[in-house]
Amino acid sequence: MSPAKSLRRVRERPQLKKVPTGITGFDDITGGGLPRGRPSLVSGTAGCGKTLFSMQFLVRGAIDFAEPGLFVSFEENEQELTQNVASLGFDVADLIKRRLLMIDFVRAEQSEIEETGDHDLEGLFVRLGYAIDQIKAKRVVLDTIEALFAALPNELTLRSELRRLFRWLKDRGVTAIITAERGEGEFTRHGLEEYVSDCVILLDHRVIEQVSTRRLRVVKYRGSFHGTNEYPFLIDEDGFSVLPITSLGLDHQASTERMSTGIAQLDAMLENKGFYRGSSTLVSGTSGSGKSSIAAHVIDAACARGERCLYFPFEESQPQIMRNMQSIGIDLARWVSRGLLRFHPARPHVYGLETHLAMMLKQISRFDPQVVVVDPITNLTEVSSPLESKAMLTRLVDYLKGNRITALFTSLTPGAQQADMYEAGISSLMDTWLLLRNLETNGERNRGLYVLKSRGMSHSNQIREFVLTDRGAQLLDVYAGPAGVLTGTARIVQEAQDKAAILSASNEIAEKQRALASMKDAMDAQIATLHARFAAESSELNTAISEGLLALADQGNILGDLRRGRASNGSSSGKKGAKHGRQYQSGRDNGRAERART
């Protein structure tokens, strides 16, 4: 066979045809639903939702896929069944009227039955066949056929007949669900998995430390890929829903869009822009450090931009939160009434962790918010181990990031200690970590906030004092100086002291400047005096020098005259010379010239 041919064979490999169940999430983890035209086994302990799963398969089939369904009940009669599922939003009566659904109650009680020899279950086959034909059923549920083991005395006959029944269902081409009770160690109490081997689904209802969690697992799906994990599922007013929440990879888009935190000074600490959209932020701190207030600010700002916010409080009720936030000037009620803010409060112990997550994801997918707040996330660890809660949080964060939802988680730090192990564990999931700390000094408690980390931005490394006012939270620059980090009154006092110190220092400087100026003045004055004296003395000296020179010149002339014999009176000529110095100057030059000549 050529490679091309074999490739085509692979491509043409017939895919197992599947029937969508219409159960939220289930079709995702099975890649399309249950195997078409084959029986599937749904096993689980009492009260784990088998009947509901089956009924939803039929109801959704009838409504969404126009496939009529037959529900063969071995335990509850039509009326009981109709009532039970009505509370989950199924209008079974209407579907029955429209011949899209049929409920057939097969009652089998051992007390009425005596076995007297060879027999088969042809009566059941006839009955099923007749019912299927009546509404042209494409989907069939047998809930739970194991009741027959209690009713019919001959197990050997029953087993061979069940084998025939499942074969027969296949031949009829109906997609069937056979429910079974979970047995010890086995999938079913009576080993039905031996007969129904195409698809086995296990429903589980575990109670650990008084908290129940429902989980679903596809044990086996012949001829198909399927998720093998345990998936939490919910049974609520919308019926049965499975949440395929295990993250597949780290491929979420990273947004460069920024969003304000609602606190201008906090924005300032984050490059003046706030959080990245779609990022996860952890706000941790001891109780009463203002975590919820920060959350309220973020919500208030988001709602003001017209974004939808979903708040999961695990400690306080909605009215309590709204009242408390009113006291710091944040009116959340207006956003609630405008449909932009929704609260979904729950006590941590109401469900198990998985169920909490499932519930949260469901709410998120339904409300489609831009911002989600979980307050506080630490309460969820109370219902599980730190490992589980981290796994759960990872899934939640992944889901939120995948949907570009900005998340804010608050975390309660016990006591006044540093971030505990749990926070250290989950912090790696967080993009931004704001730490609120109580600073207790001088008989008062002040709140300090700092950005422990913030991925992808150059955030401030400084502690700010976090003050709650009736106009919201304010961040103030704390006093950080040689005396340490001071907040509150100590900060105010220290600031005043500093101001005084600065004032006195500046006074001193001014004084010195003045002294310097006056010294300079004095110096300048002295220089001026010296200049004046110099001028005066130098002119005197010049005069004296001139006179001296004149006298010298006169004397020279006289000597010349004397040499030539023309001198008459040396003393009188000296007087004359002083009077007519300038005239004699040339005469002296002449005299020099004359001396050169001689």
Next chain:
Amino acid sequence: MAVNINPAETTGEQSGHEHRQWQLRLYVAGQTPKCLTALANLKKLCEEYMDGDYQIEIIDLLQQPQLAKGDQILAIPTLVRKLPEPVRKIIGDLSQTERVLIGLDLRPR
């Protein structure tokens, strides 16, 4: 198709008389060996223990599948004792006579 077997009178279907003590209904599905055995065994029993005071209605579910629901028939063959009350159900080909008699309250349990 329901077939009535009435040894005392040869009346038509559903001809219940007040004085008849035994009203029996045998559910079968076609003419299988099991069903034929059951019918034969039933007739013999009735002759022997009911002094001819009985009525047997045979219902073939292949012909009337809708009737399977009424008496909650699962196994074939099933014998239903409609009268005397309370209703009793006996499944199988009725070859274990002692058990049939117990099932019909002709022997103490």
